[in-house]
Amino acid sequence: xxxxxxxxxxxxxxxxxxxxxxxxxxxxxxxxxxxxxxxxxxxxxxxxxxxxxxxxxxxxxxxxxxxxxxxxxxxxxxxxxxxxxxxxxxxxxxxxxxxxxxxxxxxxxxxxxxxxxxxxxxxxxxxxxxxxxxxxxxxxxxxxxxxxxxxxxxxxxxxxxxxxxxxxxxxxxxxxxxxxxxxxxxxxxxxxxxxxxxxxxxxxxxxxxxxxxxxxxxxxxxxxxxxxxxxxxxxxxxxxxxxxxxxxxxxxxxxxxxxxxxxxxxxxxxxxxxxxxxxxxxxxxxxxxxx
Amino acid sequence: xxxxxxxxxxxxxxxxxxxxxxxxxxxxxxxxxxxxxxxxxxxxxxxxxxxxxxxxxxxxxxxxxxxxxxxxxxxxxxxxxxxxxxxxxxxxxxxxxxxxxxxxxxxxxxxxxxxxxxxxxxxxxxxxxxxxxxxxxxxxxxxxxxxxxxxxxxxxxxxxxxxxxxxxxxxxxxxxxxxxxxxxxxxxxxxxxxxxxxxxxxxxxxxxxxxxxxxxxxxxxxxxxxxxxxxxxxxxxxxxxxxxxxxxxxxxxxxxxxxxxxxxxxxxxxxxx
Numbered sequence: 001x002x003x004x005x006x007x008x009x010x011x012x013x014x015x016x017x018x019x020x021x022x023x024x025x026x027x028x029x030x031x032x033x034x035x036x037x038x039x040x041x042x043x044x045x046x047x048x049x050x051x052x053x054x055x056x057x058x059x060x061x062x063x064x065x066x067x068x069x070x071x072x073x074x075x076x077x078x079x080x081x082x083x084x085x086x087x088x089x090x091x092x093x094x095x096x097x098x099x100x101x102x103x104x105x106x107x108x109x110x111x112x113x114x115x116x117x118x119x120x121x122x123x124x125x126x127x128x129x130x131x132x133x134x135x136x137x138x139x140x141x142x143x144x145x146x147x148x149x150x151x152x153x154x155x156x157x158x159x160x161x162x163x164x165x166x167x168x169x170x171x172x173x174x175x176x177x178x179x180x181x182x183x184x185x186x187x188x189x190x191x192x193x194x195x196x197x198x199x200x201x202x203x204x205x206x207x208x209x210x211x212x213x214x215x216x217x218x219x220x221x222x223x224x225x226x227x228x229x230x231x232x233x234x235x236x237x238x239x240x241x242x243x244x245x246x247x248x249x250x251x252x253x254x255x256x257x258x259x260x261x262x263x264x265x266x267x268x269x270x271x272x273x274x275x276x277x278x279x280x281x282x283x284x285x286x287x288x289x290x291x
Numbered sequence: 292x293x294x295x296x297x298x299x300x301x302x303x304x305x306x307x308x309x310x311x312x313x314x315x316x317x318x319x320x321x322x323x324x325x326x327x328x329x330x331x332x333x334x335x336x337x338x339x340x341x342x343x344x345x346x347x348x349x350x351x352x353x354x355x356x357x358x359x360x361x362x363x364x365x366x367x368x369x370x371x372x373x374x375x376x377x378x379x380x381x382x383x384x385x386x387x388x389x390x391x392x393x394x395x396x397x398x399x400x401x402x403x404x405x406x407x408x409x410x411x412x413x414x415x416x417x418x419x420x421x422x423x424x425x426x427x428x429x430x431x432x433x434x435x436x437x438x439x440x441x442x443x444x445x446x447x448x449x450x451x452x453x454x455x456x457x458x459x460x461x462x463x464x465x466x467x468x469x470x471x472x473x474x475x476x477x478x479x480x481x482x483x484x485x486x487x488x489x490x491x492x493x494x495x496x497x498x499x500x501x502x503x504x505x506x507x508x509x510x511x512x513x514x515x516x517x518x519x520x521x522x523x524x525x526x527x528x529x530x531x532x533x534x535x536x537x538x539x540x541x542x543x544x545x546x547x548x549x550x551x552x553x554x555x556x557x558x559x560x561x562x563x564x
């Protein structure tokens with residue numbers, strides 16, 4: 001980015017690039033810190049494994065870490081067969097869940113950012129749309145499930161509708177706040193510099209609301225993962241949520257745990273990708289944060 | 292349009308402002324009462340003059356500036372620029388804000404380019420012009436910095452050249468140096484004076500500082516406490532650049548400080564009542 005190394009550093013050190021975005025922006029992760037961060041999880045795993053080995057846990061209720069990993073391994077790499085849903089299906093299920101989240105979240109982002117910014121900026125649009133948003137928002141997302149299933153049937157549509165609806169609200173609300181917070185003087189500065197009023201939305205309001213937009217997107221994405229599990233348990237076939245529910249019915253606790261970790265992993269990776277994008281686009285904002 | 296570094300900067304022909312019986316009232320946000328910010332203010336600002344507005348807090352200096360900028364409309368009265376009513380903001384009147392109002396998502400060069408691009412200048416040309424202006428205020432090499440990476444003084448320089456770059460007829464400055472430290476303030480005043488002497492634009496400069504007003508102005512306009520009116524206009528007949536330690540400067544200082552003090556006491560008395 002800034003190739004002006006001959007110039008003395010002015011006030012604040014320049015923020016990190018891709019490397020730092022994966023962890024905390026303000027610190028390097030050295031080996032020592034890596035080790036420090038790994039201590040507690042490893043100790044917990046060891047205790048779990050030890051307790052299973054000495055028979056402290058009933059293996060039919062709480063499987064050992066090794067048996068979870070073994071089942072997970074088979075779920076991922078095992079041979080596929082018509083009869084064994086727990087063998088070799090993992091990647092396909094990840095794909096199904098990921099695809100549903102992606103489509104639902106993409107719809108929610110597009111509609112949510114546009115609606116949110118417009119509601120926050122134009123009084124007319126606020127007066128017309130805000131009652132709908134505020135009126136539907138208190139309905140818990142899971143309460144939409146029977147309705148969605150009734151309308152869309154046990155199909156993709158039900159899951160995607162639910163995910164899109166659920167992540168729409170936090171995105172829209174956050175964008176509304178962001179647009180409302182546009183500093184008056186920046187709008188005045190733009191007008192003074194010759195920006196026509198109809199272009200203010202794109203030139204000033206949207207960029208100024210961007211930190212709020214990303215905030216909303218991250219919350220929305222989290223909700224999308226919650227809802228994909230819910231809808232896969234009840235409304236659609238295939239996917240990690242579906243696998244989890246099936247595992248429950250076959251009393252395969254090891255696979256339930258494997259599915260849980262899978263979800264955690266997917267949530268983490270997708271959130272970090274979004275964070276990476278936001279660090280990239282909000283480079284101008286990094287120096288303003290306390291952390 | 293031509294953008295030279297000296298002399299050729301000021302191409303604008305006129306820049307004469309007339310305020311006739313300008314009245315502006317606000318509704319107080321807290322208790323809904325009507326506040327009269329300006330009560331029939333009349334003032335002429337000559338083309339290419341440097342006019343400072345000086346007065347106690349809340350006397351309507353900033354309100355007047357906002358009306359001249361076109362950000363606000365008076366309730367009654369006329370405000371004319373070269374005989375034409377001012378109705379909205381526009382690039383013929385460049386505004387320098389106290390809080391800089393730089394776009395935080397644009398780097399320094401993009402901030403300076405912004406107005407040029409709005410004028411329809413292409414990327415390459417506006418980039419050349421922006422770099423020339425950055426060089427004028429000693430900010431070469433900072434093109435790709437973001438505003439938050441710069442000190443207050445640097446940011447205010449950027450805010451100043453951002454409007455100088457679009458070559459407005461009028462420069463409206465609302466306590467532009469109030470937020471920077473005292474040493475930087477002196478340097479910025481000198482720089483502004485130098486740029487003004489090169490460009491000879493009409494400048495309306497709001498300040499709290501008597502010294503700053505005398506140092507910069509052709510005429511110092513002292514305003515009354517709210518509701519704002521013109522109390523006195525003091526022409527400063529000193530050669531530039533001015534020596535703020537000279538006897539003549541001190542006489543102006545004494546005269547204007549006395550005018551202000553009377554008004555400030557009124558504000559204080561009103562608050563106590």
